[in-house]
Amino acid sequence: MDKILGLDIGKKRIGIALSDIMGLIAHPVETIDREPENKAIEKIKQICKSNNVKIIVAGLPKNMNNTLGEQAQDCINFANKFKDEYEIIFEDERLTSRQAEFILSQTGRKYTKDKKLVDLKSACLILQQYLDRK
Numbered sequence: 001m002d003k004i005l006g007l008d009i010g011k012k013r014i015g016i017a018l019s020d021i022m023g024l025i026a027h028p029v030e031t032i033d034r035e036p037e038n039k040a041i042e043k044i045k046q047i048c049k050s051n052n053v054k055i056i057v058a059g060l061p062k063n064m065n066n067t068l069g070e071q072a073q074d075c076i077n078f079a080n081k082f083k084d085e086y087e088i089i090f091e092d093e094r095l096t097s098r099q100a101e102f103i104l105s106q107t108g109r110k111y112t113k114d115k116k117l118v119d120l121k122s123a124c125l126i127l128q129q130y131l132d133r134k
Contacts, residue, residue: 001021001022001023001052002021002052002053002054002055003018003019003020003021003023003051003052003053004018004019004023004053004054004055004056004057004127004130004131005017005018005019005044005047005048005051005053005055005056005057005086005127006018006019006026006056006057006058006059006091006123006124006126006127006128006130007044007056007057007058007059007079007123007126008059008093008096008119008120008122008123008126009034009058009059009074009075009078009079010034010119011034011071011074012033012034012035013031013032013033013034013115013116013119014031014032014033014034014040014044014119014123015028015031015116015118015119015120015121015122015123015124016028016029016030016031016032016044016047016120016123017029017120017123017124017126017127017128018047018051018053018127019127019131023131023134024131025128025131026123026124026125026127026128026131027124028120028121028123028124029047029120029123030120031116031117031119031120031123032044034078037078041081041082044056044082045082045085048082048085048086053086054086054087055086055087055088055089056079056082056086056087056088056089057089057090057091057126057127057130058075058076058078058079058088058089058090058091058126059075059090059091059092059093059096059122059123059126060072060075060076060090060091060092060093061075061093061094062092062093062094064094075090076090089130091126091127091129091130092129093122093125093126096122096125096126096129097118097122
């Protein structure tokens, strides 16, 4: 069966999560640097190919008033680079970084020294939100 890929697209890093084959649970994969962008795109495509991914769920950082700002447009532009090969779904990711920080703090993880942990957990939260609604 196919898996679903979740992305938390930031200016510096991209958190990546995958669903299980049943499409019920999001699992962390890794965090990659966004630059150089062509290398990041190739890494994501490699993960998609090796996991039979057909759908990419990209976090969309809407403003609190539900408008799209500069960061949201940047995420759309990046995710659309995959639209010829994969179905792209944008998932509202408002406050997922704060939620990820809270969860990590509850487990005793030192996320303030390693922001990759927040990006990775955020990717899982974005994907899990989509899976739960689906």
